[in-house]
Structure formats: C-alpha cells, structure tokens
Amino acid sequence: MPWLLFGIALIPVIAVVGVSFFVEDVFSGVENPFANHGNIFTITASTFLIFTALAGPELLIPDRVEGVLAVYASRPMRVSDYLGARAAALAIAAGGFLVVPQLVLYVGLASLDDDGWFSGLVSNASDLPKILLAAFFYLLAYGAPAFLVAMFAKRLGPAWGVYLAFMWLSSGFAVAITSATTGIWKYSALAALSINPDIVMDWIFGRTTVREGLSGADFGPMWSVGIILGIAVITWIIGLRKYRSLL
Numbered sequence: 001m002p003w004l005l006f007g008i009a010l011i012p013v014i015a016v017v018g019v020s021f022f023v024e025d026v027f028s029g030v031e032n033p034f035a036n037h038g039n040i041f042t043i044t045a046s047t048f049l050i051f052t053a054l055a056g057p058e059l060l061i062p063d064r065v066e067g068v069l070a071v072y073a074s075r076p077m078r079v080s081d082y083l084g085a086r087a088a089a090l091a092i093a094a095g096g097f098l099v100v101p102q103l104v105l106y107v108g109l110a111s112l113d114d115d116g117w118f119s120g121l122v123s124n125a126s127d128l129p130k131i132l133l134a135a136f137f138y139l140l141a142y143g144a145p146a147f148l149v150a151m152f153a154k155r156l157g158p159a160w161g162v163y164l165a166f167m168w169l170s171s172g173f174a175v176a177i178t179s180a181t182t183g184i185w186k187y188s189a190l191a192a193l194s195i196n197p198d199i200v201m202d203w204i205f206g207r208t209t210v211r212e213g214l215s216g217a218d219f220g221p222m223w224s225v226g227i228i229l230g231i232a233v234i235t236w237i238i239g240l241r242k243y244r245s246l247l
Contacts (some may be wrong), residue, residue: 017108056146
C-alpha cells in the first residue's frame with residue numbers, strides 16, 4: 001500500500017510535466033499555470049496523510065505489542081535513541097514521498113529552459129531550500145500526530161482509523177466553528193491540524209491562497225508554525241515518558 005500511494009503521488013507530477021512540454025511545443029512562450037511546487041504539495045498532501053497514517057503506527061506498535069522492546073533493551077540504549085531512530089525512519093520514507101515528486105517537477109521544468117537543462121537547474125535552484133523547508137513542516141505536522149496515536153494504540157487497524165479521523169475531523173471542526181461563529185471562537189481555526197502545513201507552505205512559496213472557511217481567522221503563518229512545532233515537542237516529551245517505563 002505505501003508503494004502504491006507513492007506511485008499515485010507521482011502521477012500528477014508526471015502529468016504536469018508532460019502538459020508543460022506539450023504547452024511549450026504547441027504554444028511557444030506560454031507557461032503551464034499548474035507547474036509550480038506549491039500546487040504539487042497541495043495535490044500530494046492528502047495522499048501523504050494516508051501514507052503517514054500507515055507508516056507511523058507500523059514503526060511503533062509491532063515493537064511494543066510483540067515484545068521486541070525487550071530485545072532492544074538487552075543492550076545499552078536510551079529512550080531517545082529508540083524514538084529518534086524511529087522518527088528518522090519515518091523522516092526518510094515520508095521525506096522521500098514528499099521530495100521525490102518535487103524533484104521530478106524541478107528537473108522536468110529545467111528541461112524547458114531556453115538556455116538549456118543545466119541553466120534551468122541553476123536558475124531554479126532557489127526553489128530547493130523552499131521545497132525542503134515545506135517538506136519538513138508537512139512531515140512534522142502529519143508525522144507527530146501519527147506517532148502520538150501509535151504510542152497508545154495496540155493494533156494497526158484502529159491506529160490508522162483513529163489517526164485519519166483525528167486529522168480530518170479536527171480540520172472539519174475548525175472550519176465549521178470558524179465559519180459559523182465570531183469573536184473568541186475564531187481561535188478554533190488553530191485546531192485545523194491537516195490545514196496548518198498548507199498555510200505554512202503557502203507562506204514559504206509566497207502564495208496567497210485563501211483557505212476555505214478559515215479566511216475570517218487569519219492569524220498568519222507563524223501561528224501555524226507554532227502549532228506544528230508545539231505538537232511535535234509535546235509528542236516527543238510524551239514519548240520519552242511513556243517509553244522510559246518500557247525500555
């Protein structure tokens with residue numbers, strides 16, 4: 001399933017690059033409006049959410065349920081070593097899920113440069129730090145809640161369901177409350193966990209996309225950054241406390 005999702009994430013990028021070549025050949029000088037990194041992040045975000053729902057619990061639950069932690073604890077190892085290794089594994093797999101489609105787009109668009117492929121790579125090199133930074137916040141925003149659910153779930157199936165319901169319902173709740181109320185209730189927009197990385201990504205790429213239902217509670221991207229980092233820190237602290245008694 002994760003590899004299938006990875007393939008699904010690549011399909012829109014390949015299509016966008018293909019359309020860009022077609023537009024360039026037929027309408028010289030006309031750019032494909034969909035061929036930008038922000039759009040690709042938006043397109044792949046929902047697939048990445050499902051990927052994280054599968055990968056996060058898979059990294060923590062089997063070790064705890066099947067007694068593998070006792071094997072790890074037979075040698076000197078800190079709790080931070082174990083959780084850090086699991087987080088790194090998720091970062092490598094999920095990071096590739098996010099970054100590879102962006103690199104395909106980056107290389108593909110460079111091929112359309114009038115001065116040649118290498119010149120296109122150089123002229124668009126400023127996009128690479130933005131891609132990595134946006135991928136980092138998507139990874140934290142989706143990965144930390146997945147780990148938090150996996151720390152307490154005992155079976156993979158329920159963990160997947162709880163995580164997806166938590167991410168989708170929190171954003172649905174935030175949009176519903178923000179749209180229907182005013183005043184202090186606008187702070188419920190901060191609970192839109194699956195939308196926060198989109199807001200940060202828009203800010204990184206200089207986009208002004210209006211998030212439906214949250215336009216009346218625009219706190220700025222720094223609020224979303226704070227929520228994402230805060231949940232990641234809380235998850236790490238809870239993980240250290242919980243696994244200290246297991247290792």
